[in-house]
Amino acid sequence: MNNRRNFLAGAGVITAAVSAAAVSRVAMAALPEPVMQTKPDTMAPLVPNTGRPYNPVVTLNGWTLPWRMNNNVKEFHLVAEPVVRELAPGFKGHLWGYNGQSPGPTIEVVEGDRVRIFVTNKLPEHTSVHWHGQRLPNGMDGVSGLNQPAIPVGKTFVYEFVARRPGTFMYHPHADEMTQMAMGMMGFWITHPKNKHPLIDEVDRDFVFLLNAYDIDPGAYTPKIMTMLDFNIWSWNSRVFPGIDPLVVRKNDKVRIRMGNLTMTNHPIHIHGHEFTVTGTDGGATPKAGRWPEVTTDVAVGQMRQIEFVADEEGDWAFHCHKSHHTMNAMGHDVPTLIGVDHRDIVKKITNVIPDYMVMGERGMADMAEMEMPLPDNTARMMTGEGPFGSVEMGGMFSMVKVRKDQNAGDYKDPGWYKHPPGTVAYEWTGALPNPQRLVSEGGQSMKAQNMPAKEVEVQIRKPNMNGMGGMKH
Numbered sequence: 001m002n003n004r005r006n007f008l009a010g011a012g013v014i015t016a017a018v019s020a021a022a023v024s025r026v027a028m029a030a031l032p033e034p035v036m037q038t039k040p041d042t043m044a045p046l047v048p049n050t051g052r053p054y055n056p057v058v059t060l061n062g063w064t065l066p067w068r069m070n071n072n073v074k075e076f077h078l079v080a081e082p083v084v085r086e087l088a089p090g091f092k093g094h095l096w097g098y099n100g101q102s103p104g105p106t107i108e109v110v111e112g113d114r115v116r117i118f119v120t121n122k123l124p125e126h127t128s129v130h131w132h133g134q135r136l137p138n139g140m141d142g143v144s145g146l147n148q149p150a151i152p153v154g155k156t157f158v159y160e161f162v163a164r165r166p167g168t169f170m171y172h173p174h175a176d177e178m179t180q181m182a183m184g185m186m187g188f189w190i191t192h193p194k195n196k197h198p199l200i201d202e203v204d205r206d207f208v209f210l211l212n213a214y215d216i217d218p219g220a221y222t223p224k225i226m227t228m229l230d231f232n233i234w235s236w237n238s239r240v241f242p243g244i245d246p247l248v249v250r251k252n253d254k255v256r257i258r259m260g261n262l263t264m265t266n267h268p269i270h271i272h273g274h275e276f277t278v279t280g281t282d283g284g285a286t287p288k289a290g291r292w293p294e295v296t297t298d299v300a301v302g303q304m305r306q307i308e309f310v311a312d313e314e315g316d317w318a319f320h321c322h323k324s325h326h327t328m329n330a331m332g333h334d335v336p337t338l339i340g341v342d343h344r345d346i347v348k349k350i351t352n353v354i355p356d357y358m359v360m361g362e363r364g365m366a367d368m369a370e371m372e373m374p375l376p377d378n379t380a381r382m383m384t385g386e387g388p389f390g391s392v393e394m395g396g397m398f399s400m401v402k403v404r405k406d407q408n409a410g411d412y413k414d415p416g417w418y419k420h421p422p423g424t425v426a427y428e429w430t431g432a433l434p435n436p437q438r439l440v441s442e443g444g445q446s447m448k449a450q451n452m453p454a455k456e457v458e459v460q461i462r463k464p465n466m467n468g469m470g471g472m473k474h
């Protein structure tokens with residue numbers, strides 16, 4: 001979780017870097033000094049002090065890359081390199097990224113800016129950078145082999161183009177893509193409108209993050225790069241709940257959240273307590289006639305979505321991917337459903353042989369959140385996160401929009417848990433419970449009575465090596 005001190009420290013790092021970059025003519029002929037940032041905290045928005053003005057975004061558990069102006073060209077320096085990223089407290093990944101982190105820093109420019117990006121390759125193999133969604137000269141598009149030779153190990157290439165279209169974009173390698181994206185190489189790009197834009201509203205808070213996924217065995221540090229679909233770490237900006245910072249807003253703020261999907265499956269992103277509209281994609285601002293209220297929007301692979309809403313309901317509102325296995329951390333999932341099976345006797349016998357043996361899910365999976373099973377070092381609990389009423393039983397792609405009436409403008413620090421007004425929290429019924437009529441009478445609406453012969457026992461025996469049974473994946 002971030003706190004005010006981290007914000008100020010982050011802002012300090014960035015300010016120092018910007019002023020250090022304002023140097024002599026000789027130095028201007030050289031590369032801009034790369035700025036590094038290795039902490040996983042959400043850094044304060046980088047307010048521009050050169051170039052055209054704009055309202056900066058906030059990168060969830062990330063930061064914006066400082067630039068220097070060189071004869072009216074905005075110069076950035078990206079360094080592609082191996083990084084150690086804390087995915088959640090106690091869980092680190094050995095990833096690849098840019099300038100000390102995965103994802104790389106957010107790049108923010110203004111429509112009409114001429115942009116020059118130096119890319120230094122410190123990876124053990126060649127790379128390139130594709131500027132997803134941009135209008136640019138073909139030779140700047142970054143597909144290695146097609147638009148340019150790949151950037152060899154140890155070399156620096158220069159990309160230069162005018163940011164022609166305002167909107168929400170991203171960048172990622174287009175060389176050995178499956179490996180490099182599975183290792184965490186990606187970043188966000190915002191082109192702000194240069195004038196008031198009829199389809200781009202000014203907002204009070206503007207959050208950005210990338211949806212990404214890894215396959216890291218519990219106890220391991222390096223993602224398995226040959227995984228195509230069966231990922232086990234579902235992250236936002238290479239962080240998993242409870243490591244993802246909340247999106248903190250002031251009541252009645254107009255809020256924009258921009259997301260891009262660089263995983264290998266789609267993510268229905270869902271907000272509680274509010275409705276939003278999708279106001280733009282990586283194709284640009286959505287025409288007003290094509291906007292409608294939603295509480296969930298599907299972000300398909302390679303897509304970006306920007307959603308907007310007025311945060312007019314106070315509270316701690318869940319904000320998450322609606323695929324329930326994407327709000328869990330690493331787990332074994334090749335296991336049968338055991339709900340309703342009482343196997344206490346057999347477990348006792350097995351634990352005589354294997355002391356750590358544990359049966360999952362005979363009453364549902366909720367006991368996973370509190371399980372006492374020893375975890376290997378360097379992993380995140382499958383379902384976790386302490387809330388004001390107990391375990392939140394979540395992991396992965398889960399965070400909260402925290403709406404507070406007393407949050408100051410521009411203040412992103414976590415206000416703690418929402419204090420519910422008396423009488424507004426679900427409570428236990430302590431009166432009499434009448435017997436439900438429908439369950440007592442056989443027949444009526446009951447499916448069991450109408451369509452199925454009543455059985456005393458509802459257990460299916462799985463025989464090994466039957467087609468479609470043993471070893472079946474989800």
Ligand SMILES: [Cu+2]
Pocket residue numbers: 234266267268321322323326397
């Ligand atoms: Cu998802």
